[in-house]
Amino acid sequence: MDVLVPFAAGEPKTRLANVLEPNERAEFARAMLRDVCTAIDEAKASPTVLSTAHIDSEWPVIVDDQPLTIAVNDRLDPPIAVVMADLALATPDALSRLFESEGLVVIAPGLGGGTNALVVRHPDFYTDYHGASVTDHRRIASEIGAETETVDSFRLAVDIDEPDDLAELLLHGTGEASEWLRSAGFELSVTDGRVTVQRRTR
Template identity: 40%
Template structure:
């Protein structure tokens, strides 16, 4: 079974730029990718990265200059086995989440993201389906499944619904993360609990980060 993860190599996570430097965003994006890749591999999935330029990673790489939807649909239409599409900014995804999606009886399992997005999809018959990201993609994907007569499960998970896209999202990774991306974030930022919803602000409390941030070639098979 395959998983495909679209990954932006250059200027990743630009909407975090009001809090994090370009170097910090680059490290964080790669650590999130590393956490996600590890979880998917540990769950028995063969991981492919979809990028717009060559990139060194311990996974199959597909380089496409097409827009995200065209590139993903080019991939889906030649797949004979089920495919999971995982966005690269969903670092809280757990082994249980992956297993629960794989075990769903539905033909399409959709994990909504914040604000109408789609964070993870499991597609049992990729040739019968296509994706349409951007905008209220959750509604579009439900409609596409219905148009193709495919059964849908809306996957009800905090982990997979938490996409780390804007500064306000970082608090979920900071508080709930268990992987290297969260350890890195906690090393360079701290929580501000002074009013309303808690936020992540500058100023790490845990000292120098000890995780590797180069593209990881090997993953320990540990939780």
């Protein structure tokens, strides 16, 4: 299966600005991208990076600086999947479940109401990534009469956007992105019973 992997190359992961410098955010985002594309490869699918600017990559890259929804819809040629580049916990097994699900529209929801991954087999489906996109995508599928299937997967539900998400990556990640965090001095911290992260002073 062909898989689009949208990637914001210009100024990635701005919501991590209070814990990472701009150059660190760029390095970290690319480490997550490589983890995601490697997992897609190992799930026997074919990733193409849909990047807002040129990047060096061992996988094919399409450059498109249009907003996410437009850039994806311009290339939504079923059967096709869309997997976000910050799903650093994604595994080949979790992605295989997604790709092998039989619905005309298959959705892997994010924890905050977003759509972290999609499989599209219906020619009239289109994406809308604004706001609580998972509800929008279910509505769009219903309007075109497309059967919708939901993949319930912790590995695909956690996207790494906020500082608190880094704890999930340190707890459960096994790829390059989690190793990058550790090498940058991040470690787990338990405060008032809640697991967070802290950064060692260099």
